[in-house]
Amino acid sequence: MRKRVVVTGLGAVSAVGNTLPEFWDSLINGKDGIKEITAFDPSPYRTKIAAEVSGLDPRAHFSKKELRRLSRCDQFGLIAFREAWRSARLDGDPIDKKRVGVVLGAGSGGILSVEKYFRDFYQGMKRPSPSLLISYSLATTTDLIAIESGLRGPRTTTATVCSSSSASISVAYELIQMGLADVMITGGSDSICEVSYSGFSSLKLVDPESCKPFDKRRQGLIIGEGAGILILEELEHSLKREVPIYAEFLGYGICADAYHLTSPEPNGEGVERVIRIALTHAGVSPEVVDTINAHGTATPFNDIAETRGIKRVFGERAKEIPISGIKSMVGHCLGSAGGIEAVATVMTLETGIIPPTIHYEVPDPLCDLNYTPNHSIKKDVRIALSNSFAFGGNNVCLVFKKFSSE
Amino acid sequence: MKVNNKLLNKTPNSELQTPNSVGSHRVVITGLGIVSSIGVGKEEFWKNCLQGVSAIKPIRGFDVSSYLSKLGVQLPEIDFKTFIKPANLRRMDRIGKIVVSSVRMALDDSGLDLKNEDPNRMGLCIGTGLGSSDTVDQFFRSLLKDGPTGAQPLLFQTAVPNAISSHCSIEYGIKGVNLTFSHKETSTEMAMAFACHQLKEGKADVILAGGGDELSEPLYHVYSMLGALSPGRGRGSEGMRPFDQDRNGVVLGEGSGILVLETLEHAEKRGARIYAEIAGVGMAGSTDGLLRYDQKGDSIAKAMSLAADEIQIVDYISAAANSTPDLDHAETLAIKKVFGERTREISVSSLKSMIGEFDGSGGIRACGMALSLYHGMIPPTIGTKHLDPECDLNVVLGQLKRKEIRSALLNGCSNGGSNISLWFKQYSSSSFFSDESNF
Numbered sequence: 001m002r003k004r005v006v007v008t009g010l011g012a013v014s015a016v017g018n019t020l021p022e023f024w025d026s027l028i029n030g031k032d033g034i035k036e037i038t039a040f041d042p043s044p045y046r047t048k049i050a051a052e053v054s055g056l057d058p059r060a061h062f063s064k065k066e067l068r069r070l071s072r073c074d075q076f077g078l079i080a081f082r083e084a085w086r087s088a089r090l091d092g093d094p095i096d097k098k099r100v101g102v103v104l105g106a107g108s109g110g111i112l113s114v115e116k117y118f119r120d121f122y123q124g125m126k127r128p129s130p131s132l133l134i135s136y137s138l139a140t141t142t143d144l145i146a147i148e149s150g151l152r153g154p155r156t157t158t159a160t161v162c163s164s165s166s167a168s169i170s171v172a173y174e175l176i177q178m179g180l181a182d183v184m185i186t187g188g189s190d191s192i193c194e195v196s197y198s199g200f201s202s203l204k205l206v207d208p209e210s211c212k213p214f215d216k217r218r219q220g221l222i223i224g225e226g227a228g229i230l231i232l233e234e235l236e237h238s239l240k241r242e243v244p245i246y247a248e249f250l251g252y253g254i255c256a257d258a259y260h261l262t263s264p265e266p267n268g269e270g271v272e273r274v275i276r277i278a279l280t281h282a283g284v285s286p287e288v289v290d291t292i293n294a295h296g297t298a299t300p301f302n303d304i305a306e307t308r309g310i311k312r313v314f315g316e317r318a319k320e321i322p323i324s325g326i327k328s329m330v331g332h333c334l335g336s337a338g339g340i341e342a343v344a345t346v347m348t349l350e351t352g353i354i355p356p357t358i359h360y361e362v363p364d365p366l367c368d369l370n371y372t373p374n375h376s377i378k379k380d381v382r383i384a385l386s387n388s389f390a391f392g393g394n395n396v397c398l399v400f401k402k403f404s405s406e
Numbered sequence: 407m408k409v410n411n412k413l414l415n416k417t418p419n420s421e422l423q424t425p426n427s428v429g430s431h432r433v434v435i436t437g438l439g440i441v442s443s444i445g446v447g448k449e450e451f452w453k454n455c456l457q458g459v460s461a462i463k464p465i466r467g468f469d470v471s472s473y474l475s476k477l478g479v480q481l482p483e484i485d486f487k488t489f490i491k492p493a494n495l496r497r498m499d500r501i502g503k504i505v506v507s508s509v510r511m512a513l514d515d516s517g518l519d520l521k522n523e524d525p526n527r528m529g530l531c532i533g534t535g536l537g538s539s540d541t542v543d544q545f546f547r548s549l550l551k552d553g554p555t556g557a558q559p560l561l562f563q564t565a566v567p568n569a570i571s572s573h574c575s576i577e578y579g580i581k582g583v584n585l586t587f588s589h590k591e592t593s594t595e596m597a598m599a600f601a602c603h604q605l606k607e608g609k610a611d612v613i614l615a616g617g618g619d620e621l622s623e624p625l626y627h628v629y630s631m632l633g634a635l636s637p638g639r640g641r642g643s644e645g646m647r648p649f650d651q652d653r654n655g656v657v658l659g660e661g662s663g664i665l666v667l668e669t670l671e672h673a674e675k676r677g678a679r680i681y682a683e684i685a686g687v688g689m690a691g692s693t694d695g696l697l698r699y700d701q702k703g704d705s706i707a708k709a710m711s712l713a714a715d716e717i718q719i720v721d722y723i724s725a726a727a728n729s730t731p732d733l734d735h736a737e738t739l740a741i742k743k744v745f746g747e748r749t750r751e752i753s754v755s756s757l758k759s760m761i762g763e764f765d766g767s768g769g770i771r772a773c774g775m776a777l778s779l780y781h782g783m784i785p786p787t788i789g790t791k792h793l794d795p796e797c798d799l800n801v802v803l804g805q806l807k808r809k810e811i812r813s814a815l816l817n818g819c820s821n822g823g824s825n826i827s828l829w830f831k832q833y834s835s836s837s838f839f840s841d842e843s844n845f
Contacts, residue, residue, distance in 0.1 A: 137535065255526070
């Protein structure tokens with residue numbers, strides 16, 4: 001039999017809140033975190049907005065010396081990790097740190113720091129600070145979390161960008177199944193950088209006004225940043241520690257469209273397959289799914305393909321399932337999107353509140369499902385899915401369940 | 407390729423694994439694809455590997471005059487058209503071409519006929535440390551030069567690390583599990599470990615696993631600035647010499663290695679040649695610092711730990727040793743810790759001495775491991791003249807060693823502290839053993 005794996009800790013840093021309670025309160029109240037960019041000068045760009053983390057004083061969390069070396073991505077990851085670690089009460093309990101591992105998903109990682117280095121270098125500066133280059137590897141934030149807390153279990157980093165941190169949660173779960181760890185720190189962290197901003201901009205995938213998933217007026221995504229960290233724990237281990245359980249992680253699906261480098265398979269065939277694989281792994285039928293946290297990037301093609309895929313799985317019942325597109329509030333956080341959305345999905349199970357898709361005004365006949373427009377709803381949720389899809393058709397779907405001890 | 411619509415037309419779940427069942431399939435290696443600096447393709451690679459050929463040369467293609475280090479282990483010119491469909495080739499950057507070519511060779515070597523395979527039951531698990539570092543650099547330079555209007559969408563879409571596995575999935579229509587790992591020098595080892603677990607659980611029949619990296623100018627710059635390249639701070643001569651008392655850092659390499667991993671049932675059903683079995687994986691983290699390897703070898707030892715009876719049948723270790731003072735010593739301590747009195751009986755070699763060090767080296771080294779088990783031959787560690795008394799292992803120096811290998815470990819260790827060890831076993835059906843052992 002597979003081991004049962006539960007979520008015992010959560011941490012979040014996002015454009016709508018730098019702690020889990022603040023993040024969740026903003027989401028269920030439909031707060032828009034998208035503002036004018038400050039990380040770099042947006043004036044040469046067609047679009048000038050992003051979902052940046054604000055009001056976070058790094059000096060409250062890190063020493064001056066640490067701040068010289070930590071990228072913005074590292075900072076978000078460490079702050080969200082510390083919150084998750086405390087919420088899982090791992091700071092007090094005597095645990096075997098050889099059985100605690102870390103798997104994060106990465107997107108642009110610390111490229112913001114690397115960009116600074118190479119900008120200086122290419123513009124002729126003799127010796128830009130090499131400490132900016134520590135972030136050259138996408139593994140840096142993962143390693144920092146393990147090193148800070150002395151975690152000596154398995155460690156790796158997934159790198160499928162827009163679905164990275166959903167993939168990382170799947171890998172973390174499997175490392176527990178493989179018997180290599182009892183507790184896994186997982187999710188992801190990412191920060192805005194000019195490479196990713198200009199990249200999506202060059203693909204004409206960025207909306208200049210706001211992020212409007214599934215709305216007919218949608219023009220594209222808005223880049224976001226932040227971190228969403230989950231602590232996965234083998235059930236017996238968590239019961240021994242008598243720690244509160246947020247939810248159970250039932251399983252996942254990972255598959256490929258094998259269709260195009262940037263466009264999703266238009267008929268939702270890849271979306272359908274990944275949801276089916278996840279449900280099969282989780283051992284639940286489509287009839288019992290209560291809500292879906294959508295990938296919902298607000299790009300014209302993604303939202304249609306995702307809608308079609310959901311309809312292919314759930315048939316007539318698709319219209320009854322409340323769907324959330326929280327990227328309308330937190331933006332598309334790339335390497336941390338799946339982690340942040342998984343945190344929101346778990347909170348939905350915990351609180352019975354489904355966050356809304358905001359800026360939803362004009363229905364699109366091609367996106368004709370219940371996207372929980374503009375206001376959160378209350379619902380007794382037992383089974384929740386979280387979708388993440390990436391460039392190249394790297395699809396992931398996660399299945400969470402309200403915890404009960406049977 | 408035949409499009410499999412079975413999944414879509416049948417009732418949900420009927421094609422997939424029974425819920426909550428945990429399979430225990432055996433995982434075997436049935437195909438090898440290698441793009442290395444000492445040979446493109448299995449035959450050339452293995453011949454040069456056994457002969458201990460060095461491909462370390464002065465860097466070509468960019469200017470290294472401002473660095474202390476001058477050497478690298480670069481790939482020969484490769485005609486990628488012979489491996490990749492022209493329509494797809496246009497969309498690929500260099501690392502994409504390198505990895506897709508190794509996938510092509512692995513599929514050819516395995517004898518798999520894709521027409522007979524369900525694309526949903528085939529997967530890709532790719533490891534790459536820095537992926538398209540050169541493309542990212544080009545993209546960034548164009549951004550700096552011309553502002554946002556200079557940013558080129560075609561460069562951006564190949565710049566993401568998972569573009570490599572997307573190229574592979576598109577080239578061959580592979581629709582099952584698809585995942586990219588990027589964790590420094592354990593990227594490919596993790597990709598193989600995850601692939602093995604998927605197969606063991608019956609979630610796929612065949613997974614192409616491995617990966618690689620390219621040696622680009624920005625990457626050389628970063629390694630150099632971080633002080634990771636031989637000759638370190640300038641003492642001694644530049645070179646790759648694992649376990650040598652005069653080792654002083656790595657020489658950067660590049661390349662890709664892909665293994666066709668398959669459940670034993672699936673391989674037997676189609677009568678595939680089986681190189682070896684992958685029977686286990688261990689992982690452990692060390693926490694000595696962001697750019698440091700495990701200092702005392704405890705975590706490497708934990709990753710290598712096996713049951714008492716399993717320890718008795720390990721005959722070879724393909725070491726992670728990369729000619730850095732720390733890692734080679736820590737790995738020595740770890741091997742002694744695990745094997746105790748048996749340490750001297752175990753042959754140790756580092757293929758990095760020939761192919762250089764790079765994050766995704768595990769794919770090529772795993773291909774080498776499969777060939778070692780299949781042929782009963784261990785390639786030498788080259789460049790090493792004076793074995794460090796602190797690295798007093800049974801290192802295969804000078805020339806290859808013939809030896810029956812019952813089982814062997816492939817170690818991967820990353821700076822920052824991820825350590826992975828994969829346990830390979832000889833596949834026991836001896837009828838397959840002699841058909842190619844002509845090297």
